[in-house]
Amino acid sequence: MDTKDYHLSRRNFLKHSALGAVGLGLGIGSFEGLQQWAIGADNQPSAFGKGRVIAIKSSGIMSKGKPESEVVQRMMNEGMFTLTGKKTVADAWRTFFTPDDVVGIKINPIGGIKLSTRPEVISEIIMGLKAAGVKDNNIIIWDRFSYHLITAGFPLNQGSSGVRCYGTEPTAGYDKKIYYESLDDDYALRQDDGARSLFSTIVTQHVTAIVNVPVMKDHGIAGVTLCLKNLAFGAINNTQRFHPSPYFCDPASAEVCAHPVIKDKVRLHIVDALQACFEGGPASMKTWTMWNEERLFFGTDPVAIDRIGLEIIDRKRKENNYPTVFQKARHISTAGKKGLGVYDKDTIDFIELNV
Template sequence: MTKKITRKAFLKRAAVIGIGAGISSLPLKFSEARTETKSPVTIAIDESVRDSNGKVVQAIVDQMLGNSMKKLMDTSNAEDAWRRLFKSTDVVGIKINCLGGPGIYTSKEVVNAIIKGLRFVNIPEENIIIWDRTERDLRKCRYKINRDGSGVRCYGTLPGVGYEEQPTRMGEFEGRLSKILTQKITALINVPILKDHNLAGITGAMKNHYGSYANPQDYHANTCDPYIADLNAIPLIKEKTRLLVYDAIRPLADGGPGNRAGFRWDYNGLLTGFDPVAVDYQGWRIIEARRRELGLPSLEEVGRPPKYLSSAAKRGVGTNDPKNIESIYV
């Protein structure tokens, strides 16, 4: 049985994994979520998530995410789970990943399932923003731009919104953050697609924020370490991040971040959590397991282990210690 703890104890733990700020204004029942010392990561797998033609089935994704939210928040229904995480007055940013272009981007079905969850909280659709680095990237992946019309908004930092004039500095990172992140939203849902990355090792929740600032080209040396860690240690990112939802329906085991069809496979999964280091750690293990199945060398053996996981843990972003990660299979 999952232990319930006090609101004070929950807030203390939440601060450690970077979701503490802003929680005090959320509904009291949020403190009743899974709050053991371990970082929970849900792993939902359903082979029926793609039909015989390879199309992602919306109803199955909805079910997978709903069941994941119940487990993650330790509630009897998905509606309560969403209400414990968000308020009706929130402006929620859904940070997706479209950099890889057509064929390998955050699935619309996953985004749709998240939007359905936010509807339980009665957040106006105009206060939900799907966003990424550029509108060009969004269009390439068939996301329809909606800057100021009715319904859910969808737009990029570029060309219109832009970046902060002054850079944010943290450790060895220095960059101008997207105004969507800094000014437009009160809460963030980080929704990466699980991929191998030819420089960082893997690209997941933490690497997804390379689409949140102006100069990512400056921070790819040394397998992006410690830059990814320093970026994700920025208080504003930690404070606004409420939820991580990993699109692991068809991950990429090698040759990323662009699409290499021969190394995609049907994992048919979704991962959720609060701790970006823990969720990325689980994503890394999934990639490594697939590489072994294919007879590929490990990321360590090819010279690109995701060292930033350890660096992020040292900076208090989260945990990469499997003993401190609770894997919850849905």
């Protein structure tokens, strides 16, 4: 065994043993039955399990530059009904969440007002969670940096009433006991925690469940930033080391999402693709590289959603004479190989609806 193999084996041991110390306190066990039911007791995909992606479109919703809340509500309800097979808002959201949950809504706010998860989308998610019985103060809108939340239009709230909203930095901090350790990085770019990236205490201690709500956009390094990239690099610190060639955020994005502290808590992915970006992401202010996709994507399979999103972004790039980003976005196929979802397009059940 060479030096690298030794450290990788040690990394896997450390990150799983560190998780074991707190796993029972996070309510992971209580969700195992629900998760098993969601993908079928025989581990086969159910109506809303692995490989299924729902896309709901409302033409003209962005014609005035801002979506109408009533239309977003119709899109959200239709997406959840189609995904779960339920007929009421409460039943649809209860498929994934219980009144005892503390639910973290992981948004993508790095693009400011123009290219971040939209407040109108988050408002409807909050309404769904409340319909399922989740209390206001047990809902936390979060990302890595508080100032990104503010610039994207999400006022901070750390109080004991209302929906909470805050970042890992400077508020929640990182958990020194639970981390992702990797040598697949640029050694020169490691920060204070060396080969370790600590998980946010929001993930490890504050929430029992997560809704991941990324934006559809390209990424100059990782190809695209959709479900996997948004979740992984928003949940840990010391991420700069994974960006340079030859890594391009792979395999880190996939491995962080495969870590039990993430994998066992993420119950739903909803991609805000009302407005999307094909060049200059993740924080582009170039309005000419943005377009109105006018869709929301729903699923429990982040790999399948990202595979579909990658094709949509790449097609838009080709239409505008930009090179493909498939060769950069290899973290998606890596996640598929790690069992996080379905990468093969031919086996993805992609349902497109209009409302």
